[in-house]
Amino acid sequence: MNYFEETKRLFDDSALFYIITADMDGKYSYINKHYAKEFSHVHTNLVGKPYYITMHTDDMKTCIEVSTKCFENPTKLFPATIRKHDGKGDYVYTQWEYRAMFDDEKNPAGIFCLGYNITKFVGEELLLQKANEKIEKNNNTLKNIIFQQSHLVRAPLSNIIGLASILDKKILDSDTSNICDMIVESSKQLDEIIRSIDTTART
Structure with a gap:
């Protein structure tokens, strides 16, 4: 004692x-x-x-x-x-x-x-917990965006590139052919941007 x-x-x-x-x-x-x-x-x-x-x-x-x-x-x-x-x-x-x-x-x-x-x-622990919950929610939103970009956006974009390439091989006047070339080029650039965002978000 x-x-x-x-x-x-x-x-x-x-x-x-x-x-x-x-x-x-x-x-x-x-x-x-x-x-x-x-x-x-x-x-x-x-x-x-x-x-x-x-x-x-x-x-x-x-x-x-x-x-x-x-x-x-x-x-x-x-x-x-x-x-x-x-x-x-x-x-x-x-x-x-x-x-x-x-x-x-x-x-x-x-x-x-x-x-x-x-x-x-x-x-402070409660604030940290709320912050972590918000981060988790944002992560889930980001994952959903990545999924949409990878599957929902790029699929029709690939179709546009393919269709434009097919049209470009047809016998077209020079103006229409130039438009097809621009569609293909712009689509490829957009595809690269989406790939880049996807890669950055996953790292």
Whole structure:
């Protein structure tokens, strides 16, 4: 228990980290100043109050599961992401590491938790997720364009080139023959442009 007490003293004035402990009845037995300030809207004195009053009810299950793992593996730390009431009708996201506490007789004494606010990080993750979804949507659109160019556009374009070539071999007056030559040449140029776009899009 001594190293828990030392850690509590070291982080009692932390402006970044939360330190809390909960007893075996699931009530706060200690909170550092930063945690007390951040969640004073829930209660001005959280010590002695049930641990769950600060959190989203759906995350109570996470706390129970992680705490159970702590007592099953007393030398290990276990992570947990918990949503806490922000006092404005919404939640802040907090990241924690839990560890089981034992008294001098090696009996379970509670849970020690070190945490910090990750709301900004979660918000950036959501923005990144939306950006990735937009990129994926754009990629699908691009793939559809490539397909249309490769199959739907180039097929009739090849027909135009072929038909113009056939006409050019017929006995035509010079003006019509020149027009056929221009159609063939323009069609080939257009075909090359489509091939180039297709190749660039695939790389």
